[in-house]
Amino acid sequence: MKTTELIKKENQFGAKNYKPLDVVLSKGSGIWVWDVEGNRYMDCLSAYSAVNQGHCHPKIYQALVDQAQKLTLTSRAFRNDQLPLLYEELCQLTDSHKMLPMNSGAEAVETVIKCARKWGYESKGVARGRADIIVCSDNFHGRTLSIIGFSTDDNARQNFGPFTPGFTVIPFGDADALEAAITPNTVAFLVEPVQGEAGVIIPPKGYLKRVREICTQKNVLMILDEIQTGLGRTGKLLAEEHEGVQADLTLIGKALSGGFYPVSAVLSNEAVLGLLQPGQHGSTFGGNPLACAVARAALKVLVEENMIDNAAAMGAYFLEQLRQIQHPAVKEIRGIGLMIAVELHENTPGGARGICEALQEKGILCKETHTWTIRFAPPLVITKPDIDWAMEQIREVFAELEG
Known part of the structure; x- marks a missing residue:
């Protein structure tokens, strides 16, 4: 069944106490998840840190x-x-x-x-x-x-x-x-x-x-x-x-x-x-x-599997890379381990939700919180090459926002 059909059923029969991104996931492994059409995404929410060990370990x-x-x-x-x-x-x-x-x-x-x-x-x-x-x-x-x-x-x-x-x-x-x-x-x-x-x-x-x-x-x-x-x-x-x-x-x-x-x-x-x-x-x-x-x-x-030490090392690296983004929309970037936030200025077009939707289009899933903040919290098994790939997508989204 296709994404649009499943979303339609969810809207018809489900209570609307969540506002998820319009992606319907059907499979996961490590830091990656796939939607019903087979598109792959990097999970940068980890089910609010419930899948620290990665999907389907x-x-x-x-x-x-x-x-x-x-x-x-x-x-x-x-x-x-x-x-x-x-x-x-x-x-x-x-x-x-x-x-x-x-x-x-x-x-x-x-x-x-x-x-x-x-x-x-x-x-x-x-x-x-x-x-x-x-x-x-x-x-x-x-x-x-x-x-x-x-x-x-x-x-x-x-x-x-x-x-x-x-x-x-x-x-x-x-x-x-x-x-x-x-x-x-x-x-x-x-x-x-x-x-x-x-x-x-x-x-x-x-x-x-x-x-x-x-x-x-x-x-x-x-x-x-x-x-x-x-x-x-x-x-x-x-x-x-x-x-x-x-x-x-x-x-x-x-x-x-x-x-x-x-x-x-x-x-x-x-x-x-x-x-x-x-x-x-x-x-x-x-x-x-x-x-x-x-x-x-x-x-x-x-x-x-040394996931805790990896979270410390990769979190420091991810935070360092994010802080190199020089963009007028960014108010503050903060984090500890792999618990990272990018806070936007309150006049940013589309707010944090708009950036999360743009990142979804580029294969990264994350979630806004309180309108102006984006959280990045991938599974603790993420690697440096994974972060490098994610940073390419993040930079592109901010570049497009500036344009």
Whole structure:
């Protein structure tokens, strides 16, 4: 079936809660994807960093097939032989003491909100119903009702209220604002090490280290949402490593399965996760053997195939090449690892969407965010020749824009 026919069906029968580029993909391998007409594109979004290991990685695929032939789901009413191994391997890799498995990133965030509040009441002594969690403006932590309630994106919130109380919003990257906002009822500070959906907003150097100091001094849980930044995207296993800190709770997802299956996790310690008792939290699919086998393989290839170091090296090279673009439309180019943004001036014809559409015509798929910013986040297996080819297309698009 052709692109136009499939788009017509999608528009007719699907809810219009996304505005995708008009390309219909049917196949992927490594950094490349193909549409239904057989045209090839370089994927520079990586499913919002869910396919860090590249599309359809053969070793992750084999783990999926092998496990699917044996056992896929038991629920947590019974034990399975894959979950304990994922617990051990993930905790050892991330230097965590405990892990709680979920499915989507948003579920992991909802889980950590519950855990932080429970810790506040049972360990810190906050009065029941008064727990407060500090978050940042321009955050993105998911799409559930509680999460959008503390979003500052009007489009995400409009006509979805009333919202869950118990959140205080402060500016991102401002440690003094965090310190000033903490009260005796504050149980946690939830923050992204780098704000991805906001347009790859990188905080000032030393910010996370100062946050760690404040949270320790004030007896407040430091929660890092590494669902997008984690598992190699920034050139480290976890973005917190850039400043040598460790959060009390860390959230990972997306690339935890290499794009094969929804898997997420809350990483923490006995002091927090040990407070959960049977029946107080769970998920039918969370920790299922298929998910665990896939996640184990995804983590293994990430480390064994040197993808994290490659992300650091190729990210630096890509950023260097992009910064050589001298164009009046470009306001700023910023990035860390293979998490890169090109921000345009607000008078640029067509905005970021127009450039993404032009890049699509030249075989590169990327996505705009907030009208004026283009994100480049290819799989971590990208090579220097791949980047050189991509830069040719990017330069041509900007040259045509100038014309």
